[in-house]
Amino acid sequence: MTQPPGDPHPPVPPPLPDTAGPTAPRSAAPPPLPSQAAPPPVPQSSPVPQPPISQSSTPDIEAVPRAPRASDRAMLHVTEQTRTYPCGSCGAALAFNPDQQNLACGSCGTTYPIIIDPQATLSRHDLQSTVQEIRALIPTGQEGNEHEVICQSCGGRTIFNGTLTATRCPYCATPIQRTDIQDSPERLAVDGILPLRVSEDHARTEISNWINSRWFAPSEFKKYRTLGSFTSVYMSYFTYDADTVTQYRGRRGDNYTVVVGSGEDRRTETRIRWRSVRGTVANRIRDLPENANTGFDAKRVRELEPWPMEQVTPYKPEFVAGHLSRTYDNDPMQVFTAAARPRIDSMIESTIRADIGGDHQQITSKQTNFSLLQFMYVLLPLWLLTVSFESRPFQVFVNGLTGEVQGQRPWSKVKIIAASVAVLIVVAVIAYFVWRS
Structure with a gap:
């Protein structure tokens, strides 16, 4: 003010x-x-009524x-x-x-x-109808990237x-x-949030421990406090709920052994007996999280899972005050198609293989129907370290709830060569004493 x-x-x-x-x-x-529709100022002469307080x-x-x-x-x-x-x-x-x-x-x-x-309560939205409504509101011309x-x-x-x-x-x-x-109106409102629980001091300690344990990282990389940017940020995620029914066809393979050959060539071989199978399986998937932001190392961010989605609370902007926050780069359908659907298909395939049983399974065809497909828009917290080393950016992430660290690091060629030379010297010394003995 x-x-x-x-x-x-x-x-x-x-x-x-x-x-x-x-x-x-x-x-x-x-x-x-x-031209702006500004709300009238609050009257100073009369008190503002407070909402009723529940028991x-x-x-x-x-x-x-x-x-x-x-x-x-x-x-x-x-x-x-x-x-x-x-x-x-x-x-x-x-x-x-x-x-x-x-x-x-x-x-x-x-x-x-x-x-x-x-x-x-936390709102969940039908994927197909919600995305159609949002996309219909997006203007044809794209707005600038800066505000x-x-x-x-x-x-x-x-x-x-x-x-x-x-x-x-x-x-x-x-x-x-x-x-x-x-x-x-053309952007989805945030439904829920996992408030940040790891303080900056705690996050820095975890980052330091992680970097110091990277033996073959360059010494300069470990001076991240002067080389990099370290900040807290809320990422945009969509979580998906899905109920699926899948009909499949395939083959089940069961191992059996036979004795073949004679004399010194007599041996036991394992063979597979195949038979055709078909069936129907159902999957119930809840709160499957997928990152909706670009610019992050997707593999490292995925390794921060699992997130305690059962602790998601209704969104209030106060939780984000003083921290960076990003809205989504890809809409719920784009994220579902690129990331969530492949994970759901993998879960369905695991269910089919368990249903087929046996020692080997082959899935020749499957047809999946979704009886439920919903999503929720949530913000998840992390601490992000970005270090530029030899003109290359390296990202290290800290889960803002658990303190788990995942990230990239450069390799020191000098340290690798020195370690290799040290190993060769040790091997040569051992070989010399063995030869003398």
Whole structure:
């Protein structure tokens, strides 16, 4: 929030109810253009009604006065189509704290709990009909890859590239979220999120342990703190639910042994007895996650699985405050066709082979029908280290929930040659003493 010089405590706008969204634009922001449909400002003379509190609500919001909520801190900047979270105590920027699981001020330490509606549910969508509706809304001309906004705290200009939806101002480090993408009718709204649980210190420790265990990595690569970029980011995922029925034809092979030959040539051979089979199998698949972003090493990201999908919570933008976030690059049908369908087919094939039984199985044909095919749009967290070494980028990933590390690393030719020479010397010394003995 912009404040006059010498005023350490900027004015705090009154909170809005959770169901009404963020507050009106701050006074420091320029007024909206006549053509923009800006919401009227909240009247200052009358109190804002609070939503009814259910009996299952947490104790900190039952009584008045109550502790400030994270949602009270959201500032919607209509002219810039962005959202920030200023601290009500000192005006500094709030960020989601993975250790405390709330919004926290790094300046004064004030925290704001993130309240989840106990009645909120996770939405799942029919794949075919939803993708048709979304694609029908996409304009023919593609928009640019860059979107510039003015930071409402310091006035600096911030560039959102590609599918980036949350970042920090490069001048004052204020966390900024774009609202035009999440609220756009041709973009899917986020259904759920796995909030980040691994802190930066923990992630750096895991990264250091992983890099130090790469014996043949160049020494310069291990100086990643000065060579690379290390940040937290929420990736876009689609999770799929599918019920399938598959009819198949194939052959079952059973091993048997026979004795052949005579005399010294007498031996036992294993042979296969084949017979034709046919059958029907059913598969029930739930919460199959697939990454919807490009630019990542897909194999390494896949190795971060499994994700605890049973812990997905309804999405609230406060979980992303202070961290990078990306909307999807590929829509749910593209991700299903390229990634989810091959995995589902592999599961179906395993089920067929188990149904055929025997020692060997051959599947000559199969026909699969989907009685259910749904998806959910979720954000999953990770820490990403990108190191440029010898003009090549290397990515190392940390699972933002479990701390597991997967990544790429360069190989040191000097270390490999030195190790090879050392092995040859040891072998030569051993051979010499064997010869002398």
